[in-house]
Amino acid sequence: MGCVSSKESRRRPPGYEDPNTLARETTFSVNEVEALYELYKRISYSITKDGLIHKEEFQLALFRNSNKRNLFADRIFDLFDLKRNGVIEFGEFVRSLDVFHPATPVEEKIAFAFRLYDLRGTGFIGREELKEMVLAILNESELLLSDDAVEEIVDQTFRQADMNGDGKIDPDEWKVFASKNPALLKNMTLPYLK
Template identity: 60%
Template sequence: MDEKFEMSGLMLWPTTRCVLNAFSRRSKNKRDCENPQRLASETCFSEKEVKILHKLFKKLSCSIFKDGFIHKEEFQLALFRNSKMKNFFADRVFDLFDVKRNGVIGFGEFVRSLSIFHPDADTNDKVEFLFRLYDLRNRGYIGRQELKEMVVALLDESYLCLSDDYVEAIVDTTFQKVDIKGDGRIDPEEWKLFVAANPAVIRNMNLPYLKDLTPCAFPNFGLMSDEDDDSEIYGDINN
């Protein structure tokens, strides 16, 4: 079987990368703004970059509901120019950014999640995030059916029509490579070993333009010009 298809079940799909690209190229109110110094200390971003990200965040969180949180409809609107557009991988990324699992993304969640895709982020964090992306049922392991669902979603997105037998072959081949214990599931330990042997799996977990983030990276929004007043963005939380 073609190596491309053998490994396809465990790659970060193009749409997932597109989702994150859009987040980093675009972007709640004060009550949800965490202290920028603290966010900078906990992520790969500088304090100034956190403030730039806040401007991006405001663009997203005010597009429909204007309540200072990114709702799934706003997420979809930013990605597809259509708030009703459904996409399997976009939904998965939204769910993982929604760390509190309350149906919305707060600013702290936004910054911390994006930080995982920073080129300087810890590789273990990238490996863990990607594992959770595939752990569709949040059971702590990737099951055979979950992998199959991911493969089918990729094929649908790529407008590829493969027989069910071929899809099953992809899943079988992948499990033979990764499921070292032979128990029909991929656990975090097996996943880490697989990624260590196949680093290309997390290649798309790096977004180069998150490094040395500047307002010039977002000309369409005129973000964070020299005239921007940080106090307008953060109010008293800088004190």
């Protein structure tokens, strides 16, 4: 019996977790977790054939380009890399994607979006962080706006979100702001899971 066990573990990549366990810990069904495993395998073997998703593979999967530096992709990768070891394992992949499930509470989506914009991990979003993310999103969308237009977006966001006027957006302020601006979370749900 020991041979079967060791043979089975050789076929699974590092960080593989049982779909039943992942389904119990997330909003995904066992079938959805198994489908995510097929997606995970395609991504994790696209460049480096080790069964782990590296940043270049992640960027290639998201944007069809593994060479172009992208702050948005880097931030999402960093948030998915729960162990902070430079790769995304299967369990991390499923647990992180859970926030994009249609049945995931909006509060979790808001909290994830806050962490995405909190570039420095300080527990608040500063003006420069917001500007960097706005520029990254515009760049990814291939939208070109003048510096003045970008500044106006940042200024307007701060006028609406920074309710206590301290020059930073804290998690509670972000929650109120996101609740009033649902378009901010429109990409936080994967429609094909509905």
